[in-house]
Every structure is written in structure tokens, then in C-alpha cells.
Amino acid sequence: MYELSIQTRDHCQFINIDRDVQQIVAKSGVNEGVCTIFVPHTTAGITINENADPDVVRDMKLILERNVPWEGGYAHAEGNSAAHIKASMMGPSQQVIIHNGRLHFGTWQSIYFCEFDGPRARKVWVQITPAVS
Amino acid sequence: MYELSIQTRDHCQFINIDRDVQQIVAKSGVNEGVCTIFVPHTTAGITINENADPDVVRDMKLILERNVPWEGGYAHAEGNSAAHIKASMMGPSQQVIIHNGRLHFGTWQSIYFCEFDGPRARKVWVQITPAVS
Amino acid sequence: MYELSIQTRDHCQFINIDRDVQQIVAKSGVNEGVCTIFVPHTTAGITINENADPDVVRDMKLILERNVPWEGGYAHAEGNSAAHIKASMMGPSQQVIIHNGRLHFGTWQSIYFCEFDGPRARKVWVQITPAVS
Numbered sequence: 001m002y003e004l005s006i007q008t009r010d011h012c013q014f015i016n017i018d019r020d021v022q023q024i025v026a027k028s029g030v031n032e033g034v035c036t037i038f039v040p041h042t043t044a045g046i047t048i049n050e051n052a053d054p055d056v057v058r059d060m061k062l063i064l065e066r067n068v069p070w071e072g073g074y075a076h077a078e079g080n081s082a083a084h085i086k087a088s089m090m091g092p093s094q095q096v097i098i099h100n101g102r103l104h105f106g107t108w109q110s111i112y113f114c115e116f117d118g119p120r121a122r123k124v125w126v127q128i129t130p131a132v133s
Numbered sequence: 134m135y136e137l138s139i140q141t142r143d144h145c146q147f148i149n150i151d152r153d154v155q156q157i158v159a160k161s162g163v164n165e166g167v168c169t170i171f172v173p174h175t176t177a178g179i180t181i182n183e184n185a186d187p188d189v190v191r192d193m194k195l196i197l198e199r200n201v202p203w204e205g206g207y208a209h210a211e212g213n214s215a216a217h218i219k220a221s222m223m224g225p226s227q228q229v230i231i232h233n234g235r236l237h238f239g240t241w242q243s244i245y246f247c248e249f250d251g252p253r254a255r256k257v258w259v260q261i262t263p264a265v266s
Numbered sequence: 267m268y269e270l271s272i273q274t275r276d277h278c279q280f281i282n283i284d285r286d287v288q289q290i291v292a293k294s295g296v297n298e299g300v301c302t303i304f305v306p307h308t309t310a311g312i313t314i315n316e317n318a319d320p321d322v323v324r325d326m327k328l329i330l331e332r333n334v335p336w337e338g339g340y341a342h343a344e345g346n347s348a349a350h351i352k353a354s355m356m357g358p359s360q361q362v363i364i365h366n367g368r369l370h371f372g373t374w375q376s377i378y379f380c381e382f383d384g385p386r387a388r389k390v391w392v393q394i395t396p397a398v399s
Contacts, residue, residue, distance in 0.1 A: 001165065001230055001232045001237065001264070028265055029265075030265055032267065032393070033265075033393070033395065034167075034262075034300075034302050034393055034395050036167050036228050036230060038228070038229070038230050039239075040237075040238060040239025040240075040242060041239050041241075041242075042181075042182050042183040042189075042239065042241050042242055047354045047358075048308075048354070048358040049308050049350055049353065049354055050308040050350060053342055053343070053344070055340075055341040055342040055343065055347075056308075056342050056347060056350050058341050058342075059338075059340040059341055059342050059347035059350070059351070060347070060350060060351045060354065062338075062340070062341075063334055063338065063340075063347070063348070063351045064351070066338075067200055067333055067334075068196055068200075072192075072195075072196065072199075074188075074192040074195070074196075075188040075191050075192055075195075076186055076188040076189050076191075076192050077186070077188065078186070081188075081189060081192035081193070081196070082196070084182055084183060084189050084192070084193060085192070085193045085196045085197070087182065088180040088181070088182050088193065088223060089222060089355060090354060091224060091227075091357060092180075092181040092182075092227065092242070093227070093228050093229075094357075094358065094359065095228060095302050095304070095359050095361060096304070096359075097267060097302060097304050097391055097393040098393075099267045099391075099393075104267065104306075104391065105306060106305075106306025106307050106308065106389075107306075108307075108308050109306060109307075109308055109358070123239075125230055125232075125237065127165070127166070127167050127230040127231075127232075127264050128264055128265055129166065129167050129262045129263065129264050129265075129300075129395045130264075130265055130395065131267070131393050131394055131395050131396075132294055132295075132296055132299075132394055132395075132396055134298065134363055134365045134370065134397070161398055162398075163398055166398075167300075167395075169300050169361050169363060171361070171362070171363050172372075173370075173371060173372025173373075173375060174372050174374075174375075175314075175315050175316040175322075175372065175374050175375055200333055201329055201333075205325075205328075205329065205332075207321075207325040207328070207329075208321040208324050208325055208328075209319055209321040209322050209324075209325050210319070210321065211319070214321075214322060214325035214326070214329070215329070217315055217316060217322050217325070217326060218325070218326045218329045218330070220315065221313040221314070221315050221326065221356060222355060224357060224360075225313075225314040225360065225375070226360065226361050226362075228361060256372075258363055258365075258370065260298070260299070260300050260363040260364075260365075260397050261397055261398055262299065262300050262395045262396065262397050262398075263397075263398055
């Protein structure tokens, strides 16, 4: 298993982690397989979406905030229930196919670490399972 | 493949299944890998979120119900379309990394079976894929 | 790795791809494992839900549109931010267990390719990772 460290800077922030995950895949030596990228936190998630226009990520954060406002009359005393459900909506992990020794993406895709209650020091765990040859 | 049986008691209920899944991982003898936890139902899902304060799960259910009210002028005659979309929003499966022979979680994380149209008798399927050594 | 081609016909459309994925699983010769179905696009996703009553899928599209309206005062110039977030809400991939050489589903489950900004020519990638025997 591999571990990445991430320092987020905003309360809600999407961070492209392609390069770090690609380095792990290269180190593994696996040519064909699946890369599982897992967030060991409950107020952050992982998603895959467009990397070309930064407005896409800005709109995604806006839409999530409209659907799950930070202030919502929630019971949880810590006050960050919105972050918990956003984390589950994006998901605690994503799976990316490894093909020819590299993360195999569509043209516009990147992996985003989704911070929903930052800034914080965060971790990402990566595990690689080989495919049938 | 391994199978768990779960009896839900409420219409909408999140049930911590860590212990059952951990037992399966131990039985498998796999030290490094990925554990896929899959729900073979269309009105229930799986998520990973906080296990410390039960108010987090309560708020998550509240927020999902606000976004997807049970009564919504839906077409599906069975009347449970809200449960179907909530299941897809949380997801039919989750992947947890196995490290040193155990499910590898963050401090506050647990696996939750999410019942959205109970009470019912449910199943959970588990498959374990080994990582590169 | 395996690739499927899909031509969508509507702006928002859920297409059952069970048969195509099952053929890939059969060709792989894997008896026990996990099948990862991945969409290399950022305005389409994958989900698993009911295949019996087509009204379920109709209601799911309706509920997603209510939560994420196409017109929303978004920044992204291309105008399809709603499609991007819907793609992340359903997810860019799903994992289905392979058991006894076949996709192992619940009675009512099917895999749906979710088009959120069609019609377009799309791809789906499939990778198969074997389980411990």
C-alpha cells in the first residue's frame, strides 16, 4: 500500500492528484490492473472530472453547496454534517484502470481530492490490484 | 465470494457492518488487497462515513430526504423511486483497502449498509482481490 | 483491457450494458473476480439500478434534474456543468463481482451507462481483476 500526504488550503477545495498517483503506478511495475485511490477521512472524498476549464470544478462545488448548505439545522454538534454527506456523494474512493503501465484516462479526466471541511492535513491511500494477463 | 445476511428494522437505516466484513477478510488470509462490498439490491446502498457521533448518520439521512423527498410525483408505480436514486447516490458498492491482513480505515471511518426502503431481509456480497506483493 | 462503443441518442439517457459486459467477462475466462466498468468521459457516468420497470430510470433522471437543473447560473462557458456534477454523483465507474464465471447481480440489477450531455459517441472501458481462489 502507498500513502500520499496533502495539505488543503481552503474550506472546500478540489486538488488534482494525477501526478502523484501516476508515480505510484510507475513504481509498482504493474502493466494491467486497477488502481484504488482511497481517502481515510469522513469529510473529504475522491472524484474524477474535467481538468481543462477550472470553472467546472468551481460549478461542481457551487452545486454541491446549493444541494447541501453548510447551515442546515443539523444535529451533529461539530457542525460539519454537510461535509460528511458531500464526502459520501462523491465517494471515499475511485478506481482507475491501469493499461500499458499507466493510469488510463479519458482526454479531459483527472483525479480530484475533494476537501469539504478544510484546511487540513490529509492522507490518500493507494492500492494496486493486477488484472488477468 | 462471501455473503452476509442483514435484517433491517426501519424504513431508512444505516447499519455498521465493519465486524462482519473484517471476519471475512481474516478468513480469506489475504494480507494486501482490496475488499469489494456489494449490495445486490436497488433500494439499498453502501457508504463509508463517521462512526463516532450517531448524529452524523442521522443528518446524512435527513439531508438525503430533503434532496430526494419520498413523495415527489414520481412515475414508478411501486412508489419507492426516492429509494432507488438514494441507492445510486451512495453507490451499490464500496472498496476498502486490505493492509497487513485487515481492513485499513481512517480513525473515524466505518462501512454502512444503507437501507432506503425497509424493513427488509437483505444480502451483502464480498469479493477480495489481492494486490501486487 | 476491453473497450465498448456506445452511441447515445438523447440528451439524458440511461442505457443497459449488461449483455456487452457479460460477453467480456465470458471471454476473460475468469471465474471469481471483480469487473471494473469505467467511463472515460466527464459528462457521463455508470450506475447500477432496476431493470424491470422503465419508470425507475425515468424517475431517477427527473430527480437528478430537479436537484441539478441544466440552467443554474454556472460559470463554465460550455454550459454543461449540470452534466459534470451528475456524472460525479453517479460515479465514473462501478465494480461488479464475478462469481462462477458470470457477473453476479441481484434479481433486479443492471448496469447503466448514464449519458448526461448527449447525443454523443461514447466509450466504456472494462478491466477484470481476479479474486483469491
